[in-house]
Amino acid sequence: MENIKLQSRRDFLRSSALAGGGLMLSFSWFSEAKAAEKIAALNLSEQWSELAAFIKITPDNVIKILCPNPEFGQNVMTSLPMMVAEELDCDWKNVVVEMGTHDNVKYGPQFTGGSNSIRMYWKPLRNAGAAARQMLIEAAAQTWGVPASEIKTKAGILSHSSGKEAKYGEIAAKAATIAVPKDIKLKAPKDFTIVRNSKKNSEGLKIVTGKPLFGMDYRVNGMLIAMIQHPPAFGMRLKSFDATDARKMPGIKDVFSFKLYDDGFEQGGFDTRAFNEMIAVVGNSTWEVINARKKINAQWEAAGDVKETMMGRGGKTEKIVPGRLETTAKQFEMMAEFDKRLAKELRKDGDPETAFKNATQIIERTYNAPFLAHNTMEPMNFFADVQDDKALVVGPLQAPGWMEPSLMKLLNLPADKIEIQMTRMGGGFGRRAYGSYVYEAARISQKLKAPVKLIYTREDDMTYGIYRPMYTATYRAALDANKNLIGFQVTGGGIPENPIHANRFPAGAVDNYLADGWEIPSNITIGAFRAPRSNFNAAAEQSFLDEVAEAMGKDPIAFRIDLLKKAKENPVGKNNDYDASRYIGVLELLKEKSGWGKPENAGKKRGVAAYFCHNSYAGHVVDMVMRDGQPYVEEVISVVDCGVVVNPDAARNMVQGAVVDGIGQSFYGALTHKDGVPEQNNFHNYRMIRHNEAPKKIDVHFVENDIDPTGLGEPPFPPVFGAVANALFKTTGKRYYNQPFMSEQAKL
Amino acid sequence: MAKYNLKINGEMQQVDVDPSTPILWVLRDHLNMPGTKFGCGMAQCGACTIHLDGNATRSCVLPVSAIGKSAITTIEGLSANGTHPVQKAWLEHDVAQCGYCQSGQIMSASALLKSNPKPTDEDIDNAMSGNICRCGTYLRIKEAIKTAAKTSNAK
Structure with missing residues (x-):
């Protein structure tokens, strides 16, 4: 048994009554000093240091656990709720898992990546489950007039040696009135009954029956479909275009060029984008937009060196992106040349120079690897409905919290007027940590003042990717x-x-x-x-x-x-x-x-x-x-x-x-x-x-x-x-x- | 634009679309049946697989005008509640990771089992190699197909 003494800056857990009776437990994460250190190590911004999520227990004994992190196949929608359910000591069969929406204040970064989900949430999620269990026990103790220490739990049932027994749902309304405990007891690993026991994918049935889970599947009434024509080569930019023919195509609403970032835009670390000025084609249906896009007559030109403003850990910096049009064979030649020059020392132990001088045999080998495209099975896409005073964006995204600051700047809206919803992702592999496609969708919707879903074709996805170097x-x-x-x-x-x-x-x-x-x-x-x-x-x-x-x-x-x-x-x-x-x-x-x-x-x-x-x-x-x-x-x-x-x-x-x-x-x-x-x-x-x-x-x-x-x-x-x-x-x-x-x- | 009467999952549906529109986009955009996925648009990845008169077909390159009276089955029509032996086997082996390709995988697998109830490993490779899984769930897919073959045959 592990005792956790909570020392939070704010209340760690908050309870409230569910409408219709029941317990809702919201909790702040990372209240432990250790967790705060972990955040620092992960280089997450300070504004994300307060995370929360919910457990809801309804009177009819449904236990709803919100998954804070976006799902891209790593199975967090099953494994994270398992950690809550373990300490709550409930019956996994009664658990319903829902994806949380994005909320910087309540939920924090909700970041999927860096193999961090389970590692980061191991303690906070178990704390939440354990706290809820202790509140249920206390509520039962008060109801039955017996000491809390004599009450046991098993698979979502509270019991006392006197024969009294209650399902969690029956006692949940009362539990909502109990103060959140300050001392939380966690199970020892040997007592785990849910964790370490294989549980099926909580979305498995939806996947095998083709339910609309993914960003590509998202739709609302009146939604338009958008695609983007980007420059054909890295190092090129839009010179001019004629969309007369494209606009005449059936189902087409508009064809226009747009700039993603305004001049001097301060890019965050995940605001990477291949091109800044592109042509958007918007229409009623995907096939119509695909066909109209082919009718655009665009001229492209060399972009030359481009100055970009980055907002990184060390503050604002400017970088020059070289304009050369790159060819792989030449890149490898250039790398071979650089390899012979003096490089920046990263670590030195002992006296390697002397060791190599004294060696009787030296083995030297050079290894090379090309760019890789992520090629998620679901191509990039995002839905945006940007209005004058608010915006809704929905789709597959690994790190909504990293996109929000830039969305605020791009749309000139405060955080509380931007709702970000995360769909299941058809793969991520790092690609969906970079949200330029979210901004593109938002820009297009902003211009048209209409709900728009931006879709990349496979060709778009592969040819203006954010590649492995x-x-x-x-x-x-x-x-x-x-x-x-x-x-x-x-x-x-x-x-x-x-x-x-x-x-x-x-x-x-x-x-x-x-x-x-x-x-x-x-x-x-x-x-x-x-x-x-x-x-x-x-x-x-x-x-x-x-x-x-x-x-x-x-x-x-x-x-x-x-x-x-x-x-x-x-x-x-x-x-x-x-x-x-x-x-x-x-x-x-x-x-x-x-x-x-x-x-x-x-x-x-x-x-x-x-x-x-x-x-x-x-x-x-x-x-x-x-x-x-x-x-x-x-x-x-x-x-x-x-x-x-x-x-x-x-x-x-x-x-x-x-x-x-x-x-x-x-x-x-x-x-x-x-x-x-x-x-x-x-x-x-x-x-x-x-x-x-x-x-x-x-x-x-x-x-x-x-x-x-x-x-x-x-x-x-x-x-x-x-x-x-x-x-x-x-x-x-x-x-x-x-x-x-x-x-x-x-x-x- | 032209009107087409399509038999989809046992029901007649009418759409008014350009004759060149791939059936994939008819399903997804016009009939709000998003179970069939877009992956490549050139019959290279299999995410869009449907059955046309029972045969696995890539819907992303099949124009609506070419369908005629053929019956279409999509993932939604295989069974709405996951009771088809292939769907059940997928759940039993907990195949999916991201899940995006699995509609297409399941449609290819169910067409295979219909024509070849006891496929060998080689038969499975041949029938399934047009379906890419970026998460790499190929081994579980193969196991699930074998399980489905057993349960289907037991019926």
Whole structure:
């Protein structure tokens, strides 16, 4: 039993009576100091430090739990309410889950991303559930005239040894009059009955029956459909256009150009947008708008260098976005050139220069990866109804709280006049943390003074995306005469950001270590993509370590464990951001579950990788075969340590999905450019992994412990790339340094 | 514009649209049946899969003028309350992550089982590889199809 002493700046929980009798409990989150620190670490703005959500218990015993966080497939609409229900000690069968609307004051950021939902809400949501339970007990105690300490709860029923019994719903109205407790007792993990027991997706039935859940499905009476014509290339802008023919097309209401941001607009960190001036086509139906858009006669011109004003953590800064029209091959050449220059030092331990000077063998390898498009199955879209004095915007969005300040500026409306509703998202993967499509919809609705749904076609979605950056990294290892690793260096760079996490493994495990990086600015818009930076680093680093182990004559798992033991027992340097014991634990379990090194697996072509990111530890063993002349990942064994696993079967689903995604992205993923024009624009030329390419089996195991849970959406994804690269070596005898691997394979 | 009488999920519906309008947009925009999803618009992802006379068909490239008397079944018509064996199997295996592609996956799977009640893994791959799942739920989809095959056959 864990006792929580609430020390909030304001009241932590507030109760009120439900209309028609019953209990409604609203609560403020992050009242604990620790949680406040977490917010700081996440760089969430201060105005979001107060979060609230609701539990409602009706007299007929329906328990309604609002999910604060947007759902994009990570299953928060099931797992977050499970945490409330656990401490409330109710019957899961009586729980109804609803998505909360956005409210900065009541609910806070409601941010889905960074594998943070479960981690952030683990304590606050359980506190709320536990407080409600204690209030129900107190209410029953008063009603029955017995001490509260003698009342038990089980599956939503209050009982006393005298034989008295009541459902939560029967006592809820009374509970609403009870003061919110100051001391809250949380269950010990061993007493969990809902958490750690698989629960089905709370929206599963709606999904399989095709109910309107997604932004694309949202509609109101009189709603118009809008599409946007954007410049054909990054680095270009609208010069002029003639929409005479387009306007004449059936069903078309208007065709006009608009500017997204006014000159000098101060962009927040998630206000990234590819183009500022675009042409909107608005009409009655999607097909009519698609056809009318083709009739626009537009002229485009080079935009040249563009000055942008950014409002970041460090205050207002100005940046110049270069105007050059980029071509992928030239970008890689430019990166190779930058790679040889002096980079900015990010971390240095010991004396790497001397170590490399004294080395008897130096292994140096360079890894490259292209831009990736998110390609969520549901293309970007948003509904907006902007009126003079208020606005409603509805759609798929990972971080409504980050969009609101800019919406206020764009629409010149106060926060309380802007209602943001979140629909289920047809995928996010980071893309929907950037809300320029919300602003576009709002701008179009503002101009027409009508409810409008903006829809991207697949081509729009892919060709003015906010991509995973291009990355490169050169790794160097220094071995002495006894094949000991005496020095390690990584230089990373990218367009437009370097990928390096300087304090990650193997930092802390090597005496002489250097990490540095450089960046090349670009007009191609980039943003978070499932496990940002890690999704490249894990591929490069884990592939390099495999090669170093081979050169040292060591088993790749044993080699990693040896290094991690050193980092655990005798860590080098400061700020190592991983827990070596948990890393080792994952590798040990992976070894056991995969039968690594066992004679029966001797014939298998196996690759292994493990990585730490977003607070969790994950590793995979990938078994590859040649099938029809192509490498094929047939089977995968995965191990994850994310602390307590809240919803095990859904967690397995998430890991399996990350494995399939990782194989697909590493094999095929690439968004290339020619003179600023994206060379892929739909699924016929942007290859996605398909049914027949998915492994036959993905066996998922979790390290069992009672550590507070951390995220799962991202951590299993990056190490897939490394494990695939290492299995490719075993299968083909060649090392793969450049993604996507199947393009590399085609060149061999 | 032209008038079309369409048989959708067993009921006749009349629409007045441009003959080139894909049936996907007729369903979504004109008949307010949003269960059939837009994913790519060029028959590459399968999110828009419907049944045309029982066969899996990509509705995003099928003009309304080409339908004639053929019967259309959409996800809404498979069963409204999730009682079709394929829907039940999807729930049993808790297949969905984001869920956006699953209407199309379910429509492809149910058409497969109708024509091939006991599909092999290879049959499933062949029938389903036109349906992309960006979340990577392919293994569960395959398991769910096998479960549905068993329960359908048991009937």
